[in-house]
Amino acid sequence: MREQDDNEYSRRLWLVAGVVLMLGVAVTLLANYVVPGIITAAYAGRGFSAANRFFASRQNQPLEYYLQLWRNAANSALLVWIGFALLMPVVGSQRFFRKFVGTADASQLGAIRVLVCGVVLMNLLWVNLASTTLLPHSMREPMGLFHAAQSLPGFSRFEASVAALRMFQIVLLLVTAAAMTGWRTRWTVPLACIGYFLEGGLLRQYSHFYHSGMASMDLLAVLSFTPCGDGFSIDARGKPPRARSRTYGWARYACWVTLAMIYFSAGLSKLRTGGLQWSGASNLRAITLTDTLNPMQYDFKLSLQFAHAPDWVFVALGIGTIAIEILYPAVLFSRVARRIFPIAAVAMHVGIWLLQNVLFYDLILLQLIFLIRPAREVGEDEARARAAPLLVCVLAGIMMLVWAYKVEIYPFTAWQMYAMPSSDSSVTYYKLLERHRSGAWETSHPERTIGALKDAFYRRQLAMIFEPSTATRAAEFFQTYANVHNRSAPDPIVAIEVQKWIWHPRDASEPLGGVMVGKQTVATDISGGRRAGGSSTRGR
Structure with a gap:
């Protein structure tokens, strides 16, 4: 009877796949033969009013540019659509489940919840959210879907209030801790995810769409749709242990898919943008030295020791990075890969930390997902999780669509960090200095004053600050930092200097670190007033 059910289920999946394929072909035909006419008419001002307004402000590009952009988008969507349709019957088959997914118990899924929520807690404890009220509004940039949340009534007052932001951070910490311990997980896990999204938007709008912490946000979103509170939780105390089941197996596999697709997208982005040039010695040398010399989270100078290393050292680093990221999805199909690639990823992130001063501690800790084993031996539940394979395919399909369209709309990302290769072998970096009333000059660390x-x-x-169109906004930030610092400093800051340096590491005649080619100074009086600073530029 069960075999007949499985065969019937498989036939239904193939039928659905066929329907999805035909729908994809129909939509593609529409996209290639109908939409171009609409674009052409709108470009000429003869289309729909909304489309006409869209193109009215974009006449700096020829019509063919937009037509080609649309064709590329339609073809990318078709490829992902075909992949999604073909994946459904394969992933939904009994053979795929037995060979690659396997059953899991509630404690394994609960342990993943504890790990992910623990990483989120670390991120939440890392920053002082209320200190964003000290930053000037001119620093803000629209931050994807968070920008939509800002239009809600009362939100502007919320993000401008120190007390409200402190209370929000405390409540979010408590909710995330409750989710980690497994209390009311049906509510606390989704609420922690939503709160983490808001916290990330509040911070990123003053900086840029950085990727630290995004993997744990993605996993928290996935866990929100799973029974992750059935084991290793307060909710499960006093209840008999849950049997191993397909439901828990698929939920665990969805977490694996999420992490695998993150690395896969990052590797594909590097190849799509830079091709083989990305792993070239000039590019890797520029990446490591730029991050080492710029103000960063840490101040290791290890990469300076390798500045004049043979090219093959940097080529090996580049090839190794891309190989780990592109091949990482092997963890979805091989037990051996689940032992090798997490260790390789940890080694890669440790190398990035030491050579670039960037620590992705969340991605290092999340590799433990593949090491979680059952807490105890329990029976196996024979019930079938029929919708789970489809949901896993949808998850993978969405992440591939985001990559295909190069989406960078918070919280959706194609994971394109460091994907753009360096155009030459030079390294451009900046130094930030501050002069105090006593006359002393020091390296400036705004992060120590504004959390x-x-x-x-x-x-x-x-x-x-070196661009005429944005110099005023940048100067306002440096002035704000100086004013906040001077509130309690016995030796106040009277000037901040930003230096621009260029180094050609392959030029043996150039000193280590290169030469300063320009500087901008923002000066302030101790009472908090501001005046525009001077600037100077020196050639090589």
């Missing part, structure tokens, strides 16, 4: 700037998330302002 929301942890990890030196003010780096964008360093480049902005």
Whole structure:
């Protein structure tokens, strides 16, 4: 009887796949033969009013540019659609489940919940959210879906209130801790995810869409749709242990898919944007030295020791990075890969930490997902999780669509960090200095005064101050930092200097670190007034 049910289920999946394929072909035909006419008419001002307004402000590009953009988008969607349709019957088959997914028990899924929520708690404890009220509004950039949340009534007052932000952070910490311990997980896990999204938006709008913490947010979102509170939780205390089941197996597999697709997207982005050039010695040398020399979370100088290393060292680093990311999805199909690639990923992130001063501690800790074993031996539940394979395919399909369209709309990301290769072998970086009333000069660390700037998330302002269109906004930030610092400093800051340096590490005649090519100074009087600073530029 069970075999007949499985065969019937498999036939239904193939039927659904066929329908999905035909629907995809129909939509593609519409996209390729109908929509281009609409675009052409709108570009000429003869289309729908909304479309006409869209193109009226974008006439700086020729019509063919937009037509090609649309064709590329339609073809990318078709490829992902075909992959989704073909995956459904394969992933939904009994053979795939037995060979690659397997049953799991509630304690395994609960342990994943504890791990993910623990990482989120670490991120929440890392920053002082209320200190964002000290930052000027001119620093803000629209941050994807969070920008929509800002339009809610009362939200502007909320994000401008120190007391409200402190209370929000405390409540979010308590909710996340409750989710981690497994109390009321049906509510606390989704609420922790929503709160973490809001907290991330509040911080990122003053910096940029950085990727630290995004993996744990994605996993928290996935766990919100699973019975992750059935084991290893307060909710499960006093209840008999749950049997191993397909439901828990698929939920665990969904977490694996999420992490695997993150690395896969990152690797594909590097190949799509930079091709083989990405793993070239010039690019890897520029990446490591740029992060080492710029203000960063840490101040290791290890990569300076390798500045003049043979090219093959950097080529090996580049090839190794791409290989780990592209091949990481092997963890979905091989027990051996689940032992090798998490260790390789940890080694890669430790290397990034030491060579680039960037610590993705969340991604390091999340590798433990593949090491979680059952807490005890229990029976096996024969019930079939019929919708689970479809949901896993939808999850993978959404993540591939986000990658295909290069989406960077918080919280959706194609994981394109470091994907753009360096155009030449030079390294451009910035130094931030401050002069005190006593005459002493020191390296400036705004993150020590304004907690929301942890990890030196003010780096964008360093480049902005050299651009005429953004210099005023950047100067306002540096002035704000100086004013906040001077409130309690016995030796107040009277000037902040941003230096721009360029180094050609392959030029043996150049000193280590290169030469300063320009500087901008923002000066302030101790009473908090501001005046525009001077600037100077020196050639090589």
